[in-house]
Amino acid sequence: MITVKDLHKSYGKLEVLKGISCEIDASQVVCVIGPSGSGKSTFLRCLNLLESITSGTVVINGHDLGDRKLNTSAVRQDVGMVFQQFNLFPHMKVLENIMIAPVKVAKKPKAVTREKALELLDKVGLASKADVYPSALSGGQQQRVAIARALAMDPTVMLFDEPTSALDPETVGDVLQVMKRLAEEGMTMVVVSHEMGFAREVADRVIFMDGGVIVEDGNPAEIFDNPKEARTQAFLSRVS
Amino acid sequence: MTWYLGDLIPYMPLLLQGLWISIYISVLSFVFGSVLGLFAYLAKASRWRVLRGISGAYIEVVRNVPLLVVLYLIYFGLTQFGVNLDPLWSTLIALTINNGAYVAEILRAGFEAVPKGLREAAHALGMNSAQTFRYAILVPGIRNVFPAMTNQFILLFLFSSVASVIALPELTNQLLRVNSETLRTFEVFTVGALLYYVVSSVLAIGSRLGEKRLFRW
Amino acid sequence: MVGDFVQFLPALAKGAGTTAILCIIAAVAGSLLGLVIGLMRSSSWAVVRWISAIFTNFLRGIPLLIILLFTYFALPLLIPGAIFSQMVSGAIGLTLFVSAYIGEVVRGSIESVPKGQFEAAEALGMNFAQKFRYVIMPQAMRVIVPPWVGIILAMIKDSSLVSVIGLVELTQAGKIVGTSTMEPLVAFVLVGAVYFVICYPLGHFGRWYEKRLKASGFNVPHQATATDILDEEPGPRVGGNQ
Numbered sequence: 001m002i003t004v005k006d007l008h009k010s011y012g013k014l015e016v017l018k019g020i021s022c023e024i025d026a027s028q029v030v031c032v033i034g035p036s037g038s039g040k041s042t043f044l045r046c047l048n049l050l051e052s053i054t055s056g057t058v059v060i061n062g063h064d065l066g067d068r069k070l071n072t073s074a075v076r077q078d079v080g081m082v083f084q085q086f087n088l089f090p091h092m093k094v095l096e097n098i099m100i101a102p103v104k105v106a107k108k109p110k111a112v113t114r115e116k117a118l119e120l121l122d123k124v125g126l127a128s129k130a131d132v133y134p135s136a137l138s139g140g141q142q143q144r145v146a147i148a149r150a151l152a153m154d155p156t157v158m159l160f161d162e163p164t165s166a167l168d169p170e171t172v173g174d175v176l177q178v179m180k181r182l183a184e185e186g187m188t189m190v191v192v193s194h195e196m197g198f199a200r201e202v203a204d205r206v207i208f209m210d211g212g213v214i215v216e217d218g219n220p221a222e223i224f225d226n227p228k229e230a231r232t233q234a235f236l237s238r239v240s
Numbered sequence: 241m242t243w244y245l246g247d248l249i250p251y252m253p254l255l256l257q258g259l260w261i262s263i264y265i266s267v268l269s270f271v272f273g274s275v276l277g278l279f280a281y282l283a284k285a286s287r288w289r290v291l292r293g294i295s296g297a298y299i300e301v302v303r304n305v306p307l308l309v310v311l312y313l314i315y316f317g318l319t320q321f322g323v324n325l326d327p328l329w330s331t332l333i334a335l336t337i338n339n340g341a342y343v344a345e346i347l348r349a350g351f352e353a354v355p356k357g358l359r360e361a362a363h364a365l366g367m368n369s370a371q372t373f374r375y376a377i378l379v380p381g382i383r384n385v386f387p388a389m390t391n392q393f394i395l396l397f398l399f400s401s402v403a404s405v406i407a408l409p410e411l412t413n414q415l416l417r418v419n420s421e422t423l424r425t426f427e428v429f430t431v432g433a434l435l436y437y438v439v440s441s442v443l444a445i446g447s448r449l450g451e452k453r454l455f456r457w
Numbered sequence: 458m459v460g461d462f463v464q465f466l467p468a469l470a471k472g473a474g475t476t477a478i479l480c481i482i483a484a485v486a487g488s489l490l491g492l493v494i495g496l497m498r499s500s501s502w503a504v505v506r507w508i509s510a511i512f513t514n515f516l517r518g519i520p521l522l523i524i525l526l527f528t529y530f531a532l533p534l535l536i537p538g539a540i541f542s543q544m545v546s547g548a549i550g551l552t553l554f555v556s557a558y559i560g561e562v563v564r565g566s567i568e569s570v571p572k573g574q575f576e577a578a579e580a581l582g583m584n585f586a587q588k589f590r591y592v593i594m595p596q597a598m599r600v601i602v603p604p605w606v607g608i609i610l611a612m613i614k615d616s617s618l619v620s621v622i623g624l625v626e627l628t629q630a631g632k633i634v635g636t637s638t639m640e641p642l643v644a645f646v647l648v649g650a651v652y653f654v655i656c657y658p659l660g661h662f663g664r665w666y667e668k669r670l671k672a673s674g675f676n677v678p679h680q681a682t683a684t685d686i687l688d689e690e691p692g693p694r695v696g697g698n699q
Contacts, residue, residue, distance in 0.1 A: 050576055076582035087577035091595045100591055101581035146577075153581065304610075304656035305649040306617035308628055313649065316635060317642035401520035405621055412522055419530065426534050429527040437518040444518075 001026040001157065001188050002047065007056035009042055016042045018212040019056070024205075026156075027186045031199035031220075034209035035235055040192045043209065044159050047190065048079040061156050077106060080150030084162040086142040088134040088149070094121070095130040098149045106153060113152070120148040124178050140171025144178055151182075158182065160191040196239060200224055208232045247422045248431060251414075258414030259435055265328070265410065266397040269335035273396075274389075276336060277343025284344065295344070302341035308402055310334045315406045327408040331400070339396055346392060350385035351377065383455045390447035394440050401436075411435060462643060465634040469644075472630025473651055475544075479626060480613050482548045487555035487612070488605070494556055495563020496589065509560065516557035521615050525550040529622040547619035547626075555612045562604040566597035569675075600675050606663035610656050617652075627651060 002024040009017035016039045024030055032040045045051040046058060049065060049072055058065040063075045088097050098117040102108045121127050124144035126137075134142050143163055150158060160179065164172045176198050183189055183202050193199060199206055199220055206223040208216040208231075216223060216232045227233045248255075283295035302310070315330040325333070354377050362376035404413035415432040419425055497509035516524070529546035533539045541549070570593050578588040620629035631648035635641030 048580055050579065073582040073584055076580055079580075081577075081580035083573060083577060083580075085573045087571075087573035089574065089577070089592055089596075091599075101583065104587055104591060105582045105584075149581070300657065301649075301653065304614075304653045304660065306614040306628065306652055308617040308620070309631070309645055309649045309652065312628070312632060312635075313642065313645040316632070317645045320640065320642040398518075398520040401522040402618065404522065412520065412526070415523075416526070426531045429523060429531050433515075433519045433523050433527065436520055436523060437515060440518040441514075 001028070001061060002190070003057070003059045004047075005057045007043070007046060007058060008054045009039075009046060009051060010054045016212055017046070017054075020209075020212075020214055022207065022214060022217065024188065024190065026188050028205060029183045029187075029189045029203050030191065030205045030207060031203040032190065032192045032207045032209060033194070033196070033199060033235075034215075038209045039212040040209045041161055044161050044190060044192050047157075047159055048076050048081055050081075073105065077101075077153050078156050080153060080155035080158040082143070082146050082150055082158065082160045082163050084165050086134075086139070086146045086166075088142055088146055090134055093131055093133055094126070094137070094145050097134065097145060098152045101149070102152050117148070117152055120151055121145075123151075123181075124148045125174065138171055139167045140174050143167060143171075143175045147175075147178055147182075157188045157190065160189065160193065162192050162194065164193065164195055194239070196224070196236075208235065210235065243427065244424065245427055245431070247424045248418065248427055251418045251422070254414050255411065255418065255431070255435065258409060258411035259439070261408070262397065262400050262410040262412075263439070265331055265335065265403065265408075266393065266400045269332050269339055269400075270393050270396055272332070272336040273339025274343050276340030277347060280340055280344035281347040284348065299341045299344050302338055303345070307334065307338050307399055308405070310337060311402060311406065327403065327406045330406060331403040331408050335396060335400060335403075338399075339392065342392055343389070346385055346388040350388065351381040353384050354380045386451055386454070387447065390443065390450070394443050394447075397443070398436065398440060462634075462638060462640065465638060465644075468634055469627070469630050469647065469651075472625055472627040475625060475630075476613075476616055476627040479544065479547055479551065479619060479624070480609075480616050483551035483555060483612060483616070484609050486548070486552040488559055490552060490556035491559025492563055494560030495567065498560070498564045499567055499589075501585075513557045513560050516553060517561075521550070521554050522618050522621060524554050525618060525622055528553070543619070543622050543624035546622060547616075547624050551612065551616060551619065554615070555608055558608045558611075559605065562601060562608065563597070565604070566601040567593060569600050570596045600670060603663045603667035603670065606659060606666070610659050610663070613656055613659075614652060 002022075004020055004022050007017055007020040008015065018039075020039075020043055032043065034040045042051055046053055046065075047060060053065060056066075060075065061078055063070065063078065065075065088094075089100070092100060095114070095117055098120060099110070099113050102113045102116070103110055118127065118130060121130055124147055126141060126144055126148075129137060129141065129145070134145065137145065147158075147163075163179070164175055167175065172195070176195060179189070179191070179198070180202050191198075191203070201220075203220050206218065206220050207214055208223060208227075208229075210231050216227060216229045223232065224236065227236060280295045280298060283291040284299070286292060311330060311334040314325060314334050315327070318325060358376045358380060359372055362372040367375065400410060401412040403410050404416065407413065409417075411432065415428055419428045422428065494509050494512060497505050500506050500509075525547060528550040529541065529543065532546070532549070533541050574592055574596065575588065578592040583592070616626065617628040619626055620632070623629075625633070627648055631644045632641075635644030638644065
């Protein structure tokens with residue numbers, strides 16, 4: 001599903017990613033953890049071209065991101081993204097937020113999209129909020145709408161960039177619940193998160209990054225209960 | 241149409257002389273106008289209603305009436321009272337009146353934008369009003385006002401071209417003269433535009449550098 | 458004396474009408490051109506950004522009068538056989554002039570939209586046109602109103618300069634009436650009053666709207682000044698594929 005080989009990313013002289021390689025299979029749920037500045041968000045943003053790739057190859061669902069003739073829009077329709085700050089469009093109601101991309105970008109018929117959008121809203125537990133503006137929702141509710149918005153494009157992969165970091169503690173649970181259900185349905189997910197509980201419970205695999213490289217990569221039980229690398233041990237002892 | 245600058249060369253001293261007059265009237269009316277603006281600002285902030293009213297009316301009228309109309313009023317209109325001002329004086333008065341109203345607004349906006357906390361902190365340290373103004377308000381206020389003032393000067397310089405219509409021999413007026421004598425229309429106005437552009441750019445860059453040097457905090 | 462004047466009122470009214478037509482044309486055309494110039498500043502092609510920056514910077518660095526003289530005397534020479542009426546030359550000159558200022562305001566209002574909005578639109582696969590049409594411009598348009606009003610207000614006043622190329626608009630009509638009645642003072646006071654009656658409410662509306670926006674937490678871009686062109690290098694908003 002996702003193949004990353006020797007991915008490098010620099011901003012001027014500052015090298016943020018220093019050679020990342022990994023394979024992510026379909027339906028796998030991968031949590032990327034690590035201290036701030038470790039490059040984990042940059043890595044995630046490279047996967048849907050929000051950051052350009054300095055060198056290396058990334059292939060997602062058959063799209064080679066290094067290809068000069070690449071259709072950027074097609075990749076992004078295939079890869080859903082959920083942001084830390086939700087980034088809902090404030091001038092559109094909840095339902096419009098979910099429908100805008102399928103209707104205008106994917107050119108799907110309005111009626112079908114509308115039904116689908118309502119279904120998705122129901123799925124994230126916000127069926128009653130279709131006609132309100134995002135500003136009337138709590139952070140957790142906005143984030144669930146943002147997940148529905150991304151799902152409305154029928155992505156094959158979902159990327160989550162610290163989806164719960166900007167939320168009040170009491171609303172985090174609902175968002176994680178939605179993500180967990182998505183994982184159970186077989187969605188391929190890459191999640192950058194500080195939620196160790198979620199990583200341990202839901203993820204098939206945990207990647208620990210530090211200083212722009214992958215330090216350790218394994219199943220959650222291995223990483224959390226029996227970390228091999230000293231840097232992983234140090235990080236986990238600080239966050240738990 | 242062929243591009244030929246040769247015809248213009250004999251006229252360059254004339255154009256530079258015109259440019260000099262443009263700069264000269266801009267500087268003079270900027271200085272006079274700033275003083276006028278300072279008084280208008282103080283009057284508008286004063287306790288006396290009449291003063292506030294007069295100043296407010298002055299500012300609003302000038303900001304909502306074209307400079308050219310003000311210039312015509314002074315140059316042509318005043319002749320009805322037997323006051324015959326020459327083009328130079330008419331221009332200086334019109335530009336001064338115009339600049340004063342804008343400067344008053346710049347000062348108001350700039351000093352209102354000084355954080356309230358500074359005033360409160362100064363009072364809390366036991367400073368009186370004069371000390372508060374001198375030590376806590378003045379310098380931050382000037383910093384707020386500086387870029388807008390230099391911008392206003394550039395606008396004033398560009399608008400001084402209006403004086404050409406009452407035959408003051410500044411740059412635009414000289415350009416019209418050179419145009420009618422050489423018939424090199426395209427070249428004349430291109431050279432004229434470049435002269436204005438160079439001066440206003442130098443002023444803009446100078447202002448930015450000056451700001452950096454003066455206000456390092 | 459006042460009786461004399463009444464017979465000249467139609468001439469002034471006609472001049473005011475000409476000013477109105479000129480200003481409406483320049484406001485519409487200048488806003489459209491300004492929108493294009495402002496959007497060019499967000500292009501991912503450096504050449505396009507620089508063309509926009511140079512256009513804006515140059516037009517704001519020369520007097521409107523020079524632009525008008527150029528469009529009236531010099532521009533027709535570029536098109537062999539063309540003769541522009543004073544109205545056409547005036548409208549072209551005024552349009553070019555305001556478009557440079559409006560372009561800067563468009564750029565400022567685009568910059569006032571949070572970066573996350575650009576990223577969210579891109580992450581959904583939107584192209585440049587879709588991103589601006591559906592996501593960025595609807596948000597930018599809200600904050601653009603006050604500075605836009607300010608520019609239009611200044612333009613109405615500046616349109617008096619078109620009298621210099623001989624168009625009988627309001628100011629020129631006042632000058633003619635003043636000469637024929639030998640009452641230039643009355644004529645110009647009257648002309649000034651007409652400008653005032655149009656501009657004053659417009660300015661109030663702009664300030665009222667700005668206050669309302671600020672009260673609801675919007676960051677209103679201020680009117681473009683001659684020096685802020687130097688503030689930053691033009692560039693696209695998102696660090697995407699450059």
